[in-house]
Amino acid sequence: VNKKPLVVITRKLPDSVETRMRELFEARLNVDDRRLSKAELIEAVQHANVLVPTVTDRIDEEIINAAGPNLKLIANFGNGVDNIDVPAAAKRGITVTNTPNVLSEDTADMTMALMLAVPRRLVEGASILLDDGKWEGWGPTWMLGRRIWGKRLGIVGMGRIGTAVARRAKAFGLSIHYHNRKPVSPRTEAELEATYWDSLDQMLARMDIISVNCPSTPATFHLLSARRLALMQPSAFIVNTARGQIIDEQALIAQLETGKLSGAALDVFEHEPAVNSKLRKLAKAGKVVILPHMGSATLEGRIDMGEKVIINIRTFIDGHRPPDRVLPNLV
Ligand code: 8YV
Incomplete structure (x- = not known):
């Protein structure tokens, strides 16, 4: 049996999404929703197979370069990927996905x-x-x-x-x-x-x-x-x-x-x-x-975003191209 991938999720997500993540992956959740420091992000990318950041995490070149060899996917919980240096990720062979449409x-x-x-x-x-x-x-x-x-x-x-x-x-x-x-x-x-x-x-x-x-x-x-x-x-x-x-x-x-x-x-x-x-x-x-960045803030929307993240991770782990892959030349 394959070992479940280690998925690090940087922020608290709706309960149903977290439950599903726990069933499918070795999910490292952020139960108290404290924003991860840069050092904590670096620690996370050194061990994780998949990182699930949000708009509040700056995944810059420094963090991407600190990634361990096992990090293969950054599955953003969000539509905008301006928080991620996508070209730097591509250079390291790391795929990036986002959550379009649902929000x-x-x-x-x-x-x-x-x-x-x-x-x-x-x-x-x-x-x-x-x-x-x-x-x-x-x-x-x-x-x-x-x-x-x-x-x-x-x-x-x-x-x-x-x-x-x-x-x-x-x-x-x-x-x-x-x-x-x-x-x-x-x-x-x-x-x-x-x-x-x-x-x-x-x-x-x-x-x-x-x-x-x-x-x-x-x-x-x-x-x-x-x-x-x-x-x-x-x-x-x-x-x-x-x-x-x-x-x-x-x-x-x-x-x-x-x-x-x-x-x-x-x-x-x-x-x-x-x-x-x-x-x-x-x-x-x-x-x-x-307003304090509430544009997509509905419970239904957040659950849909979580489902998208899960589909992207599962598709990727199964060896296929995830549906919401972000191409570096488009950002
Ligand atoms: C979220 C958003 O607040 O998806 C986006 O681009 O701005 C919002 O949906 C945020 O991105 C979650 O990471």
Whole structure:
């Protein structure tokens, strides 16, 4: 009988996923969910056959180079693989997988929630009722926001999540525009009545709302730079449920502080878990809505992600190509 592979999982996962992991593998779980230190990660990769990290673990070249000869697979519990140096892993013959598809709909739901939250003043309104007596009653000009239907939405990155956002936004009465490395299929474009913008600059200048839905890669680092943010209309606002690094956060803050952008709804930040205090201040002033990286945080989604990780590991161990292999030339 073959020995079960040693699978090191860096964070606490839903109970049902952990139970299954324990049945199938020699699973080293992180019961108290404490973030592993760099030294602990290095220790883990020296012994493990499979490492299951999350977005909070930086699997950089140093850690990959410390891997023992038995480490053959890094099965990321997450869609984005910006936490892993995939080319360094490839150089060492280590396969990397991720968990696409299963979190697209949840992330798109949260994107819509955020898209509504800024112009409809959701958080501001809700916080008024947290203190008894603060609400003096309804009035015709009380808490007026701005409508979103009929507005132009520009999606930066029309992959699985971007497309899921587009479907929802279309049903909300927004017109769909997008920038992507290449246009989506004519069928999808027709279904969404979407307009492709080859030039991100031109799209930014004409949209009412921008939603960031592309992966974080060296090519998308500060894609929304100070120069590009300045192209946007002062009435426009940005939603980001992708990665903080895609937007130059300092520049975004400056645009918001000077009224050159009307707002932002951010689920992700450049230096998580730190959140720039200026963003907190803007949130208190009602210009910004901030969430602590909750885009895909549903119990169902996390269980689906766990199942994907398990399928990737099992397929790999059985000697086949795992379904969600991440190719180094694509990151
Ligand atoms: C998770 C995510 O929060 O998958 C992603 O890219 O951002 C989220 O689903 C995280 O990645 C889990 O590792």
